[in-house]
Amino acid sequence: MAEYKVYGFAKLKPGSVEPEIGEFKKAGVDVEVTELKFSSEDDFIEKVKDADAIMGGHMFNRRVIESLPKCQMVITYSVGYDGIDVEAATDNGLIICNNPASEWCVEEVSNQAIALLLACAKKLVIQDTLVKQGKWGEAKQALPPMGGIHDEVLGLVGCGAIARMVTRKAQVFGLKCIGYDPYLDKSVADEYDIELVDLPDVMKNSDYISVHTPLTDDTYHLVSEKEFNLMKPTAYYISTARGPVTDEKALIKALQEKKIAGAGLDVFEQEPTPPDNPLLKLDNVIAIPHSASYSNAALDTQPLNPAREVARVLKGYWPRNVINRDVTPKKPLKKEK
Template sequence: MRVVCAGDEFISGDLLARAVEVELERVGLAGKFDVLDTPWPTAPFGEVDGVREAAGDPQRLAELVRGADALVTHLAPITADVLAAGRGSLRVVGVTRGGPVNVDVPAATAAGVPVVHLPGRNLGAVAEFCVGTMICAMRGLPAAAAQLSAGQWDGGGFRYDRTGLELRAATVGLVGLGAIGLRVAELLRAFGSRVLAADPYADPAAAQRAGVRLVDLPELLSECDVVSLHARLTGETRHIVDAAALAGMRPGAVLVNTARGELVDTRALDAALASGHLRAAVLDVFDPEPPAPDDPLPRRPEVLATPHLAGASRQVAEESAARIAGEVARVLAGEPPEHCVNPDVLAGPPT
């Protein structure tokens, strides 16, 4: 089997190749590997020939994929031209992401190529990031650390009116209760937090097991000290946190967004912070991304802003490579994968 492994500075092509080699041996197959890497995240990703959040040269990838049995990547641009170059040989595309937006899925489906992926691949890293930054934001730590770094000792953080809540005393609302939301709920339960969730598609049994009470969005906003966003971006959820939603939040609450920047009306959020209605915000995602140089939110002292790092951990890189290797090996061995975005192609062409 010839496998093209297109990596980057987070999940390298060599890491992918080693993982696929192990899994191919497990199913009795041997592999030959072509490896290339892009300079992401040193160089940003973007839109490439109709796919999103992609990095790399599709022409170079198309050259390598000719005659290949499998293509495995993190965020290389799997465009219609790349898939066309693999026509007749390419049997599977593996993407180490929850949502393979860097793949032209309709083109893959038309070519009869299954696209396997990894839902929830970074849920542990994101959940820990959420809980850790909730603590930082509620206690005012980012602004205090910045002042001390600038040579200013601010002892006023011990004034009662400036102190924040501990998680054990906080009600936390999760907008979206998928894999990441459930993991956040489990961690919060260990702290003693009361946890609410708003998600019309949530599994009530899973929510009950995690100790979460399902409510509608207005109730969640009005009752919670912290609101953390975990919803997918759809037409329904774009700007789900708008001026009206922010006005409905409890005064002094904290907003955490590690999902998608487009979920939040950023101008309305800036106004809510400027007025003092919200205590703080944690923003790991932006609209657009990276944020514009004149975007006021990352510069606000009450905002903990990070450059889309919630899912960055060594475990994510290593485990993602191993998991996608298993999915690719299963397809090449004629076995069904666990997660495929276009499962109809697995049945083959209609007779």
């Protein structure tokens, strides 16, 4: 019998835990790894009650967390951790970690943001649809107004690793980048040539808005009617972050009233988004099913960092990407040298 039990679920490429097992072997940790399937919250609690660590997310409310007396940590396979009650975890000595984009999907998500920006700016979907309908002339008529992209302004809401990679790629197209991030050190912004401004200035002065902030209590509906009313009527709104960062009703209103030019959305407030969502009826909206992080390479890389982080904790060391830094762990941990 293995010394530790670890469960995993909700990764993008299910069906095997061999990558995780490989990382545990490299770390010299004796772990039994199980890919978890469950039918309900009660079923989940029953199956993980002997867990030393869990890789996965979006199931961890206070009731679940309080049912894990042995579990030392939960780490998501995803960048987002909005399905975890972090306060409850801290109260119960449970370490919470996420899987930062820099470990597996920073290229993919930044590419998706740039792809959506370009597709919106050049009206590719509208033109493609009209040409395929035999409406060549109408496709031409749909072109104006259209900015040149070069010498326009990209506004970033959140300036983390993905946003900074977007900046590098956007600058190749001649875009000037401004950003709002109250947590980013100015020296880092300067390194990436991002001019830090407040949120209203980002909304008013940008030709394209790209949202990259995580979803927290502070960022829920961070972009709402007040912010959309500040945008240029020729500006586009891009989001590859988390759906509820955007007040979707306010976005729909802004689009229907032509207060903004269009939107490129990888995420929605409710996922899957309902088929009757008004956003899906608008020809100036590009809708993608929360797939920005997807590529074969990303899928292969995604499980590696979570396994390494779990191995650190099981060997008695602090993990590197702790969300609840004020947690008192269930077992004493040392800092990695």
